[in-house]
Amino acid sequence: MAELTIIGGGLAGSEAAWQAAQRGVEVLLYEMRPQHQTPAHRTGFFAELVCSNSLGSDLPDRAPGLLKEELRRLGSLILACADETALPAGGALAVGREAFARRVTARVESHPHIKVRREEVTAIPSVGVVLIATGPLTSDVLTRAIAALTGEGNLFFYDAMAPIVEADTVNMNVAFRASRYRRDAGGRGDYINCPLTQEQYVGFVEALLEAECFPLHDFERGDVHFFEACLPVEEIARRGNSALAFGPLRPVGLIDPRTGKRPYAVVQLRQDNLAGTLYNMVGFQTNLRWSEQQRVFRGIPGLEEAEFVRYGQMHRNTFINSPASLLPTMQFRDEERIFFGGQITGTEGYIASCASGLVAGINGVRLSRGQPLLIFPPETMLGALLHYVTHADPRSFRPMKPNLGLLPPLQKQVHGKQQRRQAYAERARQAMGRFIEEVGL
Numbered sequence: 001m002a003e004l005t006i007i008g009g010g011l012a013g014s015e016a017a018w019q020a021a022q023r024g025v026e027v028l029l030y031e032m033r034p035q036h037q038t039p040a041h042r043t044g045f046f047a048e049l050v051c052s053n054s055l056g057s058d059l060p061d062r063a064p065g066l067l068k069e070e071l072r073r074l075g076s077l078i079l080a081c082a083d084e085t086a087l088p089a090g091g092a093l094a095v096g097r098e099a100f101a102r103r104v105t106a107r108v109e110s111h112p113h114i115k116v117r118r119e120e121v122t123a124i125p126s127v128g129v130v131l132i133a134t135g136p137l138t139s140d141v142l143t144r145a146i147a148a149l150t151g152e153g154n155l156f157f158y159d160a161m162a163p164i165v166e167a168d169t170v171n172m173n174v175a176f177r178a179s180r181y182r183r184d185a186g187g188r189g190d191y192i193n194c195p196l197t198q199e200q201y202v203g204f205v206e207a208l209l210e211a212e213c214f215p216l217h218d219f220e221r222g223d224v225h226f227f228e229a230c231l232p233v234e235e236i237a238r239r240g241n242s243a244l245a246f247g248p249l250r251p252v253g254l255i256d257p258r259t260g261k262r263p264y265a266v267v268q269l270r271q272d273n274l275a276g277t278l279y280n281m282v283g284f285q286t287n288l289r290w291s292e293q294q295r296v297f298r299g300i301p302g303l304e305e306a307e308f309v310r311y312g313q314m315h316r317n318t319f320i321n322s323p324a325s326l327l328p329t330m331q332f333r334d335e336e337r338i339f340f341g342g343q344i345t346g347t348e349g350y351i352a353s354c355a356s357g358l359v360a361g362i363n364g365v366r367l368s369r370g371q372p373l374l375i376f377p378p379e380t381m382l383g384a385l386l387h388y389v390t391h392a393d394p395r396s397f398r399p400m401k402p403n404l405g406l407l408p409p410l411q412k413q414v415h416g417k418q419q420r421r422q423a424y425a426e427r428a429r430q431a432m433g434r435f436i437e438e439v440g441l
Contacts, residue, residue, distance in 0.1 A: 002028035003368045004361075006131045007121045007142070009033070009046040011078055011350055012342025012357025014104050014135035018077035019361035021113035025368060029108070032120035037428055038137040038315070044118070045101035046108050047078065051161050051230060052280060053100075053120065053272050055082055055350050058093040061421040063402040067351055067381040068093065070432050071358060074441060077107060078354040087271045088190040089180035096274035124149060124338065129368050131360050135353070136317030138344060143318055143352075144346075149332070150325045160232045160285030161291060164272055164310040167192070167279050175302035180253030192279055193392075194254045194302035195263035201245060207299055208237050211292040214314070218332040232287045232314065248283025267300050278309060286312035322346045324394040328386050329362035329373040339364050346389045349398035355402075356389075374439060379406055379431035381440050 004020045006013050009031030017029045034044030041048050056064035071079050085099040110118055122141045124130060134142060170192055177189025181265040196204065213234065236243050245251075249265040256263050269279035286293060290311040298304055320326075322345045325333060330345070332338040341360035357380070363373045376383030384406040392400070400406070404424050414420045435441075 002026045002115065002128070004028070004129050004131060004364045005125055006030065006133060006361075007124075008133035008135055008138075008342065009108070009116070010133060010135045010213060010342060011354045012135070012360070013049045013131070014046045014108050014130050015076060015078050015354045015357040016133060016364065017108055017114050018111065018340050019075070021111045022075065023362075023365045025113060025365050027114045029116050030113055030121045031116065032119055032139065033118075035118060036120045036139065038139075041137070043098075043101065045098070045105045047081075047104040048101045049095070049097050051285070052350075053087070053094050053097045054089060054270060054282075055093040055095065057091055059091045060092075061418070061425045063381055063404050063406075064349075064351060065091075066404075066425050066428055067355060067385070067402045070380055070382050070428070071351070071355060073432060073436065074358060076354060076358060077104065078351075081107065085274065087274065088188065089270060089274075090183040090190045094270060097272060099274050104409055122232070122295065129337050129339070129362050129364050132344065133341040133357055133360070134344060136319065136343045137315060138318050146320065149335075149338070150320055160230060160287060160314040161310070161312050162281045162286070163286040163308050163312045163365030164278050164280045165269065166307040166309060167269075167271075167277050169305055170194075170269065170279070170305040171302045171304060176257055178254055178257075182368055183253075191282070192267045192302075193254055193256075193263075194267040194269070194300050195251075195254075195259075196249070196265040196267070198221065198264040200301060201249070201265040202241070204296070204299055205237050205241060205244060207296045208234050208288075209287050211296050213287045213292075214289055230285050232312075234286060234288060248394050267303075281312075284312060284323045285314075287314040288312065317343065319344050319346045319399055321394050321397055322389045323392045323397050326390045328375045328390045329363045330356060331363070331367075331373070337367070343399070346397065346399040347385060348401040352385060352400075353404055356386060359386060377431045377435050380428045380435070381407070382432075384408075 003025045004027050006017050006029045009153055017027045019025050035040055039042045059065040068239045081100055081103040082095050085095045087094045087096055108114055124145050175192050175194045178193055231335050236247050245265045251263045251266045254266055268282040270282050272278040280411050293311050330339045330341055339360040341357035345356050347353055347356040378387050381402050385402050388400050388406050407424050414423045
C-alpha cells in the first residue's frame with residue numbers, strides 16, 4: 001500500500017514523487033496523459049514543457065538562478081535532468097524539450113518505490129496522505145472537486161504559448177546570432193536576433209493590433225485574468241506603442257554586426273531542441289488566429305519565409321487561492337493530510353513549480369512518518385516564495401514568480417544594484433546551508 005498518493009505527473013508531481021521515493025516511501029503516482037490530454041500537452045511524458053523550453057536565468061545572483069542553486073543542493077530530479085539536457089541559452093537554463101521530458105519519465109518510471117498509474121483521477125482520495133500536483137491544466141472534473149474541497153469558486157487566468165519555427169527557414173542575411181551582453185560561452189551567439197528599425201517596428205505593431213484573435217470563449221468561460229509574466233504579445237502591444245520595445249522586443253545588450261549599432265527593436269529566437277533545428281519566438285505568446293500569425297510574424301525582418309512547426313495558442317490555467325487554503329508546509333489548512341504542489345498553488349513558472357512540489361513531497365514523507373514538517377527559512381529563495389503564496393492577501397492573490405523582492409530586507413544597507421543582489425544571494429546560501437545541516441536534509 002502506498003504511503004503517499006500523488007496526482008499529476010508534471011514538474012511538481014515528478015519532483016515530489018522522486019523526493020519521497022528517495023526517502024524510501026512507497027509512492028503511487030497518477031497521470032491521466034496520454035489517455036486524457038490537455039489543450040496544451042502533446043505527449044504522455046512526465047514533466048512535459050508546454051509554454052517554453054526555458055527554465056529562466058541560471059545566474060547565481062538572480063532570483064531564478066538562486067532558486068535553482070537551492071534545488072540542486074536539495075537533490076532535485078528536475079534540475080538534474082535539466083542540466084543533463086541543457087541547450088546553449090546565454091545566462092539562462094534552456095533544455096531540449098523532448099529529451100528533458102523523456103529523461104524525467106525514465107527516471108520516475110524506473111524507480112523501485114514509485115508505481116505509476118496512467119488514469120484520470122476524478123475525486124480526491126478520502127484516506128491516506130495525498131499530494132495534488134495537477135498543474136494549471138487540471139481536468140474539469142477534478143477542478144470541481146478541488147473547488148468543493150477549498151470552498152471557493154474556480155479561479156482562472158489565461159496562459160499562452162509562443163510559436164516555433166524551423167531554424168533553416170530564418171533569413172540569416174538579415175538576422176544575426178548573439179546573446180545580450182555576450183552572455184554565452186565563447187561568444188557563439190545562443191540566440192537568433194531579427195533586428196527592426198523604428199519604421200519596421202511601428203509597422204509590425206500596427207499589423208499586430210489589426211490582426212484577428214481567437215475568441216476567448218472558445219477556450220474557456222468565465223472571467224479572464226491574463227498571466228502577467230506570460231502575456232500574449234498582442235495584449236502587450238495594446239498597452240502602448242512602445243510597450244513591446246521595452247518588453248520582449250527590447251534591444252539592450254545587442255549590436256547588429258551589419259550596422260555596428262543597436263537596433264531599435266529585436267525579435268529573439270531561442271533554440272528549442274537538442275538538434276538545433278527548431279527555435280521558439282521569445283516572448284511571442286499569442287492568441288492570434290493561425291493564419292494571422294503566419295501573415296503578421298512573416299512581416300518581421302528575417303522571418304519572411306519562416307516555416308512554423310507550432311503556432312502560438314492560449315489555454316486556461318487554474319490555481320487555488322493559496323493564502324486562504326494552504327499552510328507554508330504546502331498542507332491544506334482544513335485537512336492536513338492533503339498537500340498541494342506546483343503551479344496550481346500559484347508558484348509561477350517551471351522551476352517554482354518544481355520547488356513547491358519538492359517541499360510538498362518532503363513534507364508528505366515527514367507527515368507519514370510522524371516527523372516535524374519543514375518550513376524553509378524566509379531568507380532563502382525557496383522559503384520566501386512559499387511564504388508569499390501562503391501569506392499574501394487572499395483578496396488579490398495572483399501567481400508569483402521567484403524574485404528578490406520576496407526576500408526580507410538586508411540588515412545592513414548595501415549600495416549598488418549588483419552588490420545588493422550578491423548580498424541577498426550570499427545570505428540565502430548561508431541560510432540554506434544552516435537549515436540543511438540543522439534538519440539533516
